[in-house]
Amino acid sequence: EAGVAQSPRYKIIEKRQSVAFWCNPISGHATLYWYQQILGQGPKLLIQFQNNGVVDDSQLPKDRFSAERLKGVDSTLKIQPAKLEDSAVYLCASSLPGLAGRADTQYFGPGTRLTVL
Amino acid sequence: AQSVAQPEDQVNVAEGNPLTVKCTYSVSGNPYLFWYVQYPNRGLQFLLKYITGDNLVKGSYGFEAEFNKSQTSFHLKKPSALVSDSALYFCASPAGTGANNLFFGTGTRLTVIP
Secondary structure (H helix, E strand, O other): OOEEEEOOEEEEEEEOOOOOEEEEOOOOOOEEEEEEEEOOOOOEHHHHHHEEEEEEEEOOOOOOOEEEEEOOOOEEEEEEOOOHOEEEEEEEEOOOOOOOOOOOOOOOOOOOOEEEE | OOOOOOOOOOOEEEEOEEEEEEEEOOOOOOOOEEEEEEEEOOOOEEEEEEEOOEEEEEEHOOOOEEOOOHHHHHEEEEOOHHHHHOOOEEEEEEOOOOOOOEEOOEEEEEEEEO
16 A cells, blocks of 8 residues: 655755645545644644545644645645745645544655755 | 643663653543654654553554553553664644644654664
């Protein structure tokens, strides 16, 4: 079974530029998550999708971050414009749509390491 | 609020010795608890999870975790450490009642010394 795919693996940009990350979840996984992992910290949720609908985006800095999952499969996370503090690893994860609160196992992609100069 | 805490930033253990990585939780209701491992330049890999039932949960790569309700702990253990176990370990729980997304601890870096 193929895992969660992400691209690019690494990205270096200057502040105020824009960047986009792509994620393809495990086949059949309706739930997709984007996490931000700053060096030395645990991952923090940015946004959660159930199929193509947003379940939780309360931690997403909406003035600069946006995400979509138009067909309920692939997802794109965008940052525009980027700030220095956006330097982090962006992790995509997917899971089966289990019962609410059961927290089915999430499977993570390799992540995209973003460096903002 | 649901949360987990990892009191140790770094754990060193000699190869062949037993290892323990600590996690405590603050969860209302039935706790669901997870352990993930992160190798350099890799995403997180699922090790094991506790939902209900036996307090000793067995997972991947020979790891197990002991759920202790009285001490609100969910420590990760392995009887004999390998150098290849050196990695960053995260404890996690659902971020809130009814939530599916996870709240992660700050991580513990395990170094197994040959």
